Amino acid sequence: MTDPLPPGSTVGILGGGQLGRMLAMAAARLGLKTHIFEPGPAPAADVAHRWTQAPYDDDAALDAFAADCDVITFEFENIPAKALDRLAGAKPIFPRPNALEVSQDRLTEKRFLMEQGLSTAPFAPIDGPVDLPEALAATGLPAILKTRRFGYDGKGQARVTDMDGAGAALAELNGAPAIAEGVVPFLSEISVIAARGQDGQVAVYDPGENVHVGGILFTTTVPAALPARRRTDAVLIASRILTALDYVGVMGVELFVTPTALIVNEIAPRVHNSGHWTQAGCAVDQFEQHIRAVAGWPLGDGTRYADVVMENLIGDDVARALTAAADPHIQVHLYGKAEARPGRKMGHLNRITGPAP
Amino acid sequence: MTDPLPPGSTVGILGGGQLGRMLAMAAARLGLKTHIFEPGPAPAADVAHRWTQAPYDDDAALDAFAADCDVITFEFENIPAKALDRLAGAKPIFPRPNALEVSQDRLTEKRFLMEQGLSTAPFAPIDGPVDLPEALAATGLPAILKTRRFGYDGKGQARVTDMDGAGAALAELNGAPAIAEGVVPFLSEISVIAARGQDGQVAVYDPGENVHVGGILFTTTVPAALPARRRTDAVLIASRILTALDYVGVMGVELFVTPTALIVNEIAPRVHNSGHWTQAGCAVDQFEQHIRAVAGWPLGDGTRYADVVMENLIGDDVARALTAAADPHIQVHLYGKAEARPGRKMGHLNRITGPAP
Numbered sequence: 001m002t003d004p005l006p007p008g009s010t011v012g013i014l015g016g017g018q019l020g021r022m023l024a025m026a027a028a029r030l031g032l033k034t035h036i037f038e039p040g041p042a043p044a045a046d047v048a049h050r051w052t053q054a055p056y057d058d059d060a061a062l063d064a065f066a067a068d069c070d071v072i073t074f075e076f077e078n079i080p081a082k083a084l085d086r087l088a089g090a091k092p093i094f095p096r097p098n099a100l101e102v103s104q105d106r107l108t109e110k111r112f113l114m115e116q117g118l119s120t121a122p123f124a125p126i127d128g129p130v131d132l133p134e135a136l137a138a139t140g141l142p143a144i145l146k147t148r149r150f151g152y153d154g155k156g157q158a159r160v161t162d163m164d165g166a167g168a169a170l171a172e173l174n175g176a177p178a179i180a181e182g183v184v185p186f187l188s189e190i191s192v193i194a195a196r197g198q199d200g201q202v203a204v205y206d207p208g209e210n211v212h213v214g215g216i217l218f219t220t221t222v223p224a225a226l227p228a229r230r231r232t233d234a235v236l237i238a239s240r241i242l243t244a245l246d247y248v249g250v251m252g253v254e255l256f257v258t259p260t261a262l263i264v265n266e267i268a269p270r271v272h273n274s275g276h277w278t279q280a281g282c283a284v285d286q287f288e289q290h291i292r293a294v295a296g297w298p299l300g301d302g303t304r305y306a307d308v309v310m311e312n313l314i315g316d317d318v319a320r321a322l323t324a325a326a327d328p329h330i331q332v333h334l335y336g337k338a339e340a341r342p343g344r345k346m347g348h349l350n351r352i353t354g355p356a357p
Numbered sequence: 358m359t360d361p362l363p364p365g366s367t368v369g370i371l372g373g374g375q376l377g378r379m380l381a382m383a384a385a386r387l388g389l390k391t392h393i394f395e396p397g398p399a400p401a402a403d404v405a406h407r408w409t410q411a412p413y414d415d416d417a418a419l420d421a422f423a424a425d426c427d428v429i430t431f432e433f434e435n436i437p438a439k440a441l442d443r444l445a446g447a448k449p450i451f452p453r454p455n456a457l458e459v460s461q462d463r464l465t466e467k468r469f470l471m472e473q474g475l476s477t478a479p480f481a482p483i484d485g486p487v488d489l490p491e492a493l494a495a496t497g498l499p500a501i502l503k504t505r506r507f508g509y510d511g512k513g514q515a516r517v518t519d520m521d522g523a524g525a526a527l528a529e530l531n532g533a534p535a536i537a538e539g540v541v542p543f544l545s546e547i548s549v550i551a552a553r554g555q556d557g558q559v560a561v562y563d564p565g566e567n568v569h570v571g572g573i574l575f576t577t578t579v580p581a582a583l584p585a586r587r588r589t590d591a592v593l594i595a596s597r598i599l600t601a602l603d604y605v606g607v608m609g610v611e612l613f614v615t616p617t618a619l620i621v622n623e624i625a626p627r628v629h630n631s632g633h634w635t636q637a638g639c640a641v642d643q644f645e646q647h648i649r650a651v652a653g654w655p656l657g658d659g660t661r662y663a664d665v666v667m668e669n670l671i672g673d674d675v676a677r678a679l680t681a682a683a684d685p686h687i688q689v690h691l692y693g694k695a696e697a698r699p700g701r702k703m704g705h706l707n708r709i710t711g712p713a714p
């Protein structure tokens with residue numbers, strides 16, 4: 001536990017995409033400066049105090065970045081461990097790197113979740129074709145083969161419906177270490193955006209109900225259609241995960257809702273697309289909540305003032321932004337990305353559907 | 358009426374204070390870039406794409422600034438007319454400079470309001486001591502002497518309670534052209550934040566009730582304690598002013614509430630401190646509303662989702678920000694100013710007091 005960072009301090013953010021951009025704006029609202037570290041194009045740099053454009057193996061750039069920052073955080077999981085170690089030697093990093101070690105590897109993550117007594121889809125490690133029969137016997141069919149590392153938005157995944165197709169599906173993953181996951185017959189997918197402060201205080205937003213299209217999040221609706229009991233379960237699950245990791249910051253926890261239980265799908269140790277609705281529904285949104293946690297400030301309590309439907313603008317969807325802006329209940333958020341490539345997240349809409357009950 | 362500016366376009370902002378900063382963040386949310394023109398320190402530059410630091414009489418800097426911008430707006434009234442003329446020759450400026458001509462001069466503004474059939478405090482021009490007897494006879498006593506130009510936050514004002522003290526009060530204004538204003542015995546002070554788009558569409562937020570301390574806004578509370586009839590009057594007054602000026606952008610209209618009428622105190626052709634509550638209460642806040650108007654986008658409709666009390670953090674008040682952050686219903690906004698001088702606006706708090714009825 002450190003003292004709260006005073007206004008004027010600098011928060012370093014690894015990654016310069018839209019999450020970094022919205023984190024930087026939240027930090028600015030609190031009078032904090034931000035310094036973006038991003039090798040590629042950085043929409044976040046438009047609203048940040050400084051930008052270091054350098055690769056993650058540029059030690060001199062990492063050192064200069066760390067020297068300029070009072071605390072460091074990140075907007076994506078796949079930061080090279082070596083860069084993280086180097087930075088951690090110089091300045092505090094929140095969330096602590098142990099959370100990245102868990103979430104960067106699907107197998108480690110699943111095992112961690114089981115150790116916490118939480119339910120996951122049945123899974124088994126696959127290091128090569130020889131492991132397929134036993135693994136798929138454990139998970140049942142259909143199953144999904146996923147690379148252990150570097151998957152996002154449905155990338156690095158292949159579906160297996162019968163044993164005959166298993167070898168070909170595994171080949172799609174190009175020999176990367178993988179796991180097989182059983183397919184959970186779920187009623188719905190929800191996610192819980194939770195935060196934990198440096199003092200161990202936990203604050204959880206209402207669960208949102210997610211709809212994915214083509215492996216990419218399409219909409220999040222709050223409140224999720226969910227019995228009160230499940231809502232409590234979701235909060236307790238998120239809280240258990242954050243506390244077990246001695247976590248500091250915002251985390252997204254994706255859950256499958258089945259008739260009998262909540263199954264943890266995956267965790268993301270960062271602000272999460274399914275938490276964008278908080279910008280329209282809460283006094284303190286997930287971005288500010290994360291910055292507050294990282295800076296040692298008190299957290300918002302997650303109280304929701306409005307019902308919201310968040311819709312992603314993906315690729316050419318961005319052309320709808322101006323029409324959407326004409327709906328007085330819609331908040332438009334665009335990420336300042338120049339080119340609308342297919343599958344690229346260009347912005348999102350938060351439609352306020354009414355005051356919270 | 359121009360086509361809406363596409364995302365990626367650049368909005369130029371004259372002035373780099375906290376209003377410019379919040380305008381820049383609103384523009385960023387819409388995927389627009391901002392370019393700040395500010396001779397002095399510029400908290401807005403921290404979140405803007407570019408910053409030109411140059412005086413307003415630097416023609417080369419003005420030209421380069423205009424060349425980089427697709428449209429130009431401003432965050433304060435007292436922009437030198439010559440700079441404005443030069444910029445207006447190169448790029449569209451919204452609000453149009455006629456609104457500045459009216460609001461930069463208290464006498465012109467009062468006469469304009471009268472021409473619209475609106476009520477103002479009794480007033481009379483004062484060009485020198487010789488005008489005092491007639492002017493104060495017209496306004497009655499007590500009265501307030503105000504410089505016609507460059508006054509803000511109670512500066513450039515002197516109170517007159519009897520004829521004997523009138524000469525000394527006028528001397529405080531250092532010979533600047535002035536007006537005398539009668540003191541209106543009001544029940545309360547409210548302000549209306551209104552916007553008008555390039556298509557003539559007008560959108561008005563709920564009036565907020567203002568409390569000033571030492572001539573500086575201290576709190577704004579929405580909803581204002583106001584009969585429904587007065588609420589309608591306030592909307593109509595604001596709408597009449599905006600339409601008469603063929604105005605584009607957000608305007609703050611300050612009104613005195615008396616037992617029998619609403620009296621227009623003054624207008625500000627820009628986003629306004631008394632509209633900061635919209636950040637916590639509306640889908641589209643006043644800053645985004647202004648950017649939308651200036652960029653030719655559709656306006657939000659001003660629907661309020663929450664009751665809010667806005668409180669300014671002035672000077673050393675900023676030390677309270679961290680304590681305030683511990684209240685889960687408070688949104689903290691700090692402006693990134695280095696030094697907390699007395700009377701300096703350092704930030705504000707938006708406290709959500711409940712959902713809107």
